[in-house]
Amino acid sequence: MIKITFPDGAVKEYQEGISAYQIAESLSPRLADDVLSSSVNGKIYDLDRPINADSTLKLHKWDDPEAKETFWHSSSHLMAEAIKALYPNVKFGIGPAIENGFYYDIDLEGKQLVEADLKAIEDKMLEFARSKEKFVRQDVSKAEALEVFSEKGETFKCELINDLQDGTISFYTNGSFTDLCRGPHLRDTSAIKAVKLLSIAGAYWRGDEHNKQLTRIYGITFPKKSMLDEYLQMLEEAKKRDHRKIGKEMELFAFSQRVGMGLPLWLPKGTDLRMRLENFLRKVQKRYGYVQVITPHIGQKDLYVTSGHWAKYGADSFRPISTPQEGEEYLLKPMNCPHHCEIYRLKPRSYRDLPLRLAEFGTVYRYEQSGELHGLTRVRSFTQDDAHLFCRQDQIKEEFCKVIDIVLYIFKTLKFEEYTAQISLRDPDNKTKYIGSDENWAKAEAAIVEAAKEKGLPTVVELGEAAFYGPKLDFMVKDALGRSWQLGTIQVDYNLPERFDLEYIGSDDKKHRPVMIHRAPFGSMERFVAVLLEHTAGRLPLWLIPEQCIVLPISEKFNDYAKKVCELLNNYEIRAFIDDRNETIGKRIRENELKHTPYILVVGEKEESAGSVSIRKQGGESLGSMTVEEFSQFIKQEVKKELE
RNA sequence: GCCGACGUAGCUCAGUUGGUCAGAGCAGCUGAUUUGUAAUCAGCAGGUCGUGGGUUCGACUCCCUCCAUCGGCUCCA
Numbered sequence: 176m177i178k179i180t181f182p183d184g185a186v187k188e189y190q191e192g193i194s195a196y197q198i199a200e201s202l203s204p205r206l207a208d209d210v211l212s213s214s215v216n217g218k219i220y221d222l223d224r225p226i227n228a229d230s231t232l233k234l235h236k237w238d239d240p241e242a243k244e245t246f247w248h249s250s251s252h253l254m255a256e257a258i259k260a261l262y263p264n265v266k267f268g269i270g271p272a273i274e275n276g277f278y279y280d281i282d283l284e285g286k287q288l289v290e291a292d293l294k295a296i297e298d299k300m301l302e303f304a305r306s307k308e309k310f311v312r313q314d315v316s317k318a319e320a321l322e323v324f325s326e327k328g329e330t331f332k333c334e335l336i337n338d339l340q341d342g343t344i345s346f347y348t349n350g351s352f353t354d355l356c357r358g359p360h361l362r363d364t365s366a367i368k369a370v371k372l373l374s375i376a377g378a379y380w381r382g383d384e385h386n387k388q389l390t391r392i393y394g395i396t397f398p399k400k401s402m403l404d405e406y407l408q409m410l411e412e413a414k415k416r417d418h419r420k421i422g423k424e425m426e427l428f429a430f431s432q433r434v435g436m437g438l439p440l441w442l443p444k445g446t447d448l449r450m451r452l453e454n455f456l457r458k459v460q461k462r463y464g465y466v467q468v469i470t471p472h473i474g475q476k477d478l479y480v481t482s483g484h485w486a487k488y489g490a491d492s493f494r495p496i497s498t499p500q501e502g503e504e505y506l507l508k509p510m511n512c513p514h515h516c517e518i519y520r521l522k523p524r525s526y527r528d529l530p531l532r533l534a535e536f537g538t539v540y541r542y543e544q545s546g547e548l549h550g551l552t553r554v555r556s557f558t559q560d561d562a563h564l565f566c567r568q569d570q571i572k573e574e575f576c577k578v579i580d581i582v583l584y585i586f587k588t589l590k591f592e593e594y595t596a597q598i599s600l601r602d603p604d605n606k607t608k609y610i611g612s613d614e615n616w617a618k619a620e621a622a623i624v625e626a627a628k629e630k631g632l633p634t635v636v637e638l639g640e641a642a643f644y645g646p647k648l649d650f651m652v653k654d655a656l657g658r659s660w661q662l663g664t665i666q667v668d669y670n671l672p673e674r675f676d677l678e679y680i681g682s683d684d685k686k687h688r689p690v691m692i693h694r695a696p697f698g699s700m701e702r703f704v705a706v707l708l709e710h711t712a713g714r715l716p717l718w719l720i721p722e723q724c725i726v727l728p729i730s731e732k733f734n735d736y737a738k739k740v741c742e743l744l745n746n747y748e749i750r751a752f753i754d755d756r757n758e759t760i761g762k763r764i765r766e767n768e769l770k771h772t773p774y775i776l777v778v779g780e781k782e783e784s785a786g787s788v789s790i791r792k793q794g795g796e797s798l799g800s801m802t803v804e805e806f807s808q809f810i811k812q813e814v815k816k817e818l819e
Numbered sequence: 820g821c822c823g824a825c826g827u828a829g830c831u832c833a834g835u836u837g838g839u840c841a842g843a844g845c846a847g848c849u850g851a852u853u854u855g856u857a858a859u860c861a862g863c864a865g866g867u868c869g870u871g872g873g874u875u876c877g878a879c880u881c882c883c884u885c886c887a888u889c890g891g892c893u894c895c896a
Binding site for chain 2: 482
């Protein structure tokens with residue numbers, strides 16, 4: 176007998192070799208129907224795989240991420256089976272579950288697959304799903320695995336097998352399709368009731384563009400048809416929140432082919448919004464002891480040779496700008512740090528001067544490949560809310576904590592409740608690709624981990640994701656379609672101080688090397704505005720929105736009064752506008768509602784004689800009438816509440 | 820850059836198997852109307868149907884090139 180411990184702490188005894196599914200059956204037939212996957216001793220485990228020792232057991236139903244992963248992983252095998260049935264000559268790459276669904280990379284041997292072909296694959300998948308094919312696990316030796324797959328001509332699989340440890344290799348078979356796979360999988364295919372293949376894309380084998388490009392098919396499946404319908408509905412809804420659409424509707428920003436791709440044009444309302452965000456951050460930064468600087472948009476090539484960026488990124492950047500003077504070359508600045516380093520170098524610095532916090536809303540230019548550009552989230556010209564903190568080694572953690580405070584204050588004010596903080600550390604197996612001493616790296620990494628822990632951030636640690644010059648902490652937020660975007664970033668840098676030979680005089684009267692911290696709480700103004708628009712679906716908070724209220728005169732007779740109201744409100748620094756078009760009041764209300772204007776002020780005879788405005792809140796709620804002064808006080812209160 | 824999708828007025832979209840198919844709504848302009856909380860009425864104007872080739876008696880419709888946009892991949896200081 177073996178002891179099985181359940182998540183609630185209960186312990187039950189079972190026959191050795193019992194499966195998770197049998198245990199579920201013993202608990203309740205209903206549970207056995209719903210359970211899709213299990214974790215044994217914290218590792219995801221096939222429901223039918225025998226359990227041979229005392230273990231902890233967790234049964235996963237659809238709502239658990241583990242269940243979805245198993246479900247979608249099995250679905251990718253089901254898709255592979257269908258594709259193999261329809262196109263027998265294909266070769267397979269990898270086919271994992273992803274956050275929303277799954278994909279499989281396939282070498283179609285020259286055959287072109289277009290979206291119209293997907294329907295046939297979907298139908299085949301459903302056919303196999305209905306025939307309730309078991310997922311059968313088989314442990315194999317490395318030699319055996321290689322033999323099986325090389326016989327089939329599955330060169331990609333053989334490459335994978337070669338990298339695996341003998342004794343850890345397993346196959347899974349569903350129907351006539353056998354795949355190299357660690358598992359786990361569903362018991363059989365019958366749980367997959369709804370299938371949708373979403374798109375075809377090219378993807379390079381092992382993510383390397385020097386390798387062969389395979390065809391990647393993305394899909395998603397559900398245990399119920401209604402869930403698929405809901406999901407597709409959700410995708411439609413998300414499209415409505417696309418910042419590119421909202422930005423166009425609200426006239427915030429635009430692109431022009433003639434100006435150039437990826438070069439955003441900020442329109443008057445967008446500029447207004449952006450400046451308000453910048454001022455908001457300027458105020459916060461001032462409280463935290465930052466000083467503002469302004470540096471040029473170009474710099475001599477030598478500046479970037481010194482910083483090391485020319486060697487590392489020069490080939491993939493905008494080409495140098497040459498001048499009438501022979502041999503003179505300038506680069507569009509791809510970052511602000513080298514300029515700031517030069518400011519640091521202007522005079523001898525004392526340990527008493529540190530930390531020196533230089534901030535700049537610095538516009539930078541980076542050459543992104545054309546296919547990479549995406550609205551405001553990925554552009555070729557953008558403005559970082561940049562700052563560089565020059566500090567002593569022993570100040571790193573405190574400075575880090577303060578930056579985290581700023582980021583959290585911004586997130587709180589703008590109601591970004593869902594974010595993760597990604598700590599990117601060195602790849603411990605490949606330390607050579609990083610600049611800086613082992614000792615310094617270790618110290619910096621420890622400081623970041625401690626600071627994140629102290630601030631209670633929801634963190635994930637990614638090994639090997641660090642920049643070449645230092646570890647970093649990134650704040651990731653999701654857009655309308657669930658894609659993750661990096662916003663705020665904090666990075667330690669031991670490299671630039673070295674390269675620019677930065678120093679300070681310590682209390683010991685000796686020269687020391689300062690540490691540099693790069694940080695940008697918004698990330699970039701462009702990306703931040705994009706994510707903010709998707710997050711709020713264009714319903715920006717009152718303190719930020721370009722048009723806080725709109726004044727509607729009932730008829731032409733009251734245009735003068737409406738103008739007066741508007742001017743008065745503007746004097747109170749309230750962003751009020753007037754809509755005196757020759758349209759019915761009903762139409763003007765409708766259109767301003769559709770624009771999500773927070774307050775609509777209607778003025779007619781009653782209001783003019785009382786010196787008041789009649790207030791309609793966005794959505795239709797009436798707030799009665801107030802004098803112009805009362806209303807301006809009211810708006811100020813509301814704004815104050817938002818910024819608390 | 821690569822794989823796939825798409826490209827008709829400023830915007831959102833119709834346009835059946837190639838033959839009055841160049842259309843609608845909104846926006847714009849002109850006029851009427853002077854409005855009390857989600858669409859007043861009438862008229863006018865707007866497009867070499869992304870570009871350049873080709874097939875055809877005839878192409879928005881079929882084929883090819885290129886360009887742009889969109890979904891991915893690679894990359895992201």
